[in-house]
Amino acid sequence: MKKYLVGFIFVLMILSPIYAATGFAITYGETTYGNSNWKNSMDTYFQTKTTKNVSDAATKVVTASEVNAISSNITGKTYPASQIYSCAMVDLxxxxGINVSVDTSKITVVTPKMYENALKSTGISNGYVVVSSPVSASGEAALAGVLRSYEIAVGTPIPDQAKKAATQExxxxxxxxxxTGQNPDxxxxxxxxxxxxIQAQNITDTNQILVIVNNVAATMNINLTQDQAQQIANSLADSQNAQASLTDFKKQLQNVSNQASQSGGILDQIMSFVQGIINYVSNLISDSQVAHKF
Incomplete structure (x- = not known):
């Protein structure tokens, strides 16, 4: 009987991590990944930002070609393979909600709130995100790595239309x-x-969005030129129009997020069940030994 019990426990121990979805991923810029010291420094940094073991994360290298495919027509910048430094960690x-931690000692331009806005534009409403780089970087190209981390963690691609809209935003x-010289936040x-x-009212018309931009800016005492207000309206219209392409991704994101947040509870239940069996068998053995003495 003890032999079967040991076998049963062994099977449970093997199966439990399989059914406990983690939704945990890390992406490395290809320049960083190619330098072992830089990669190790990123792993060390990420480990200080999570209670999980970073070696358990699914990983992917983000290449210059991936970044340029999404951003070059928007930013006018083309990055060589020697300049893709930024790295990201995502935990679903x-x-x-969304909790973004940015290493401000290395990421010099993009703020946590900016990343949060871009993520929401791609239908993402939850997750813990950490962004860093081994060297100083603006952080604009890092969005590609953040989105790639979500794709890995979720197991479903984000449509290019949504990626481009988020990058433009x-x-x-x-x-x-x-x-404007305004505080970035x-x-x-x-x-x-x-x-x-615009999401509450499901508005996609650029002219209507422009009116809202001007009204909100006035309320916040932010002075915008007509061209600046139009740029914002165009960008947010693109993000709003991309929402229809995100149905499958958002559905899978919700499923994986639920599994990831519940995985700890599932493992606790499994271990409690196993412990119950061990206690039961121990009592049987103890009773058997007592009976044998008589």
Whole structure:
């Protein structure tokens, strides 16, 4: 009987991690991945930001060609393979909205709020995100790595239309913040407030969005030129129009997020069940030994 029990417990121990979805992924810029010291420094940094073991994360290298395919027509920049530094970690077990942590000692332009806005544009409403780089970087190209991390964690691709819209939104935010001299988070809040209104009313018309942009900017005491307001309206219209392409991704994201957040509870139940069996068998053996003495 003990032999069968040991075998049963062994099977449970093998199966439990298979059925406990983690939704845990890390992406490395190809330049960083090609330098063992830089990669190790990123692993060390990510480990300080999570209680999970980073060696358990699914990983992917983000190449210059991937970044350029999405961003080059938007930013006008083409990155060589020697300049893809940024890395990202995503954990879907975090289920209290989006929590973005940016290593501000290395990422110099893009703020957590900017990443959060871009993620929401791709239908992402939850997850713990960490962004860093082994060297100083603006962080604009890092969005490709963040989105790739989500694709790996979820197991479903994000449509290119949504990726490009998110990239355009992030780039527009950084440009408007630079042009107006406003605090970057203030500009991010402007984008977020407008997005909340157009999503609540399901508005996709650029002219209607432009009216909302001007109204929200006035309320927030942000002075925009006509061209700046139009850029924001165009960007948010693209993001809104991309929502229809995200149905499958958002559905799978929700499923994996639920599994990831519940995985700890499932494992606890399995271990409790196993412990119950061990206690039961131990009692049987003890009773048998007592009976044998008599």
């Amino acid at each position: 077990s975090y289920n209290k 992030l780039y527009t935010e950084t440009q408007i913040a630079n042009q 203030q500009i991010s809040n402007l984008f977020s407030n407008v997005t909340d209104q």
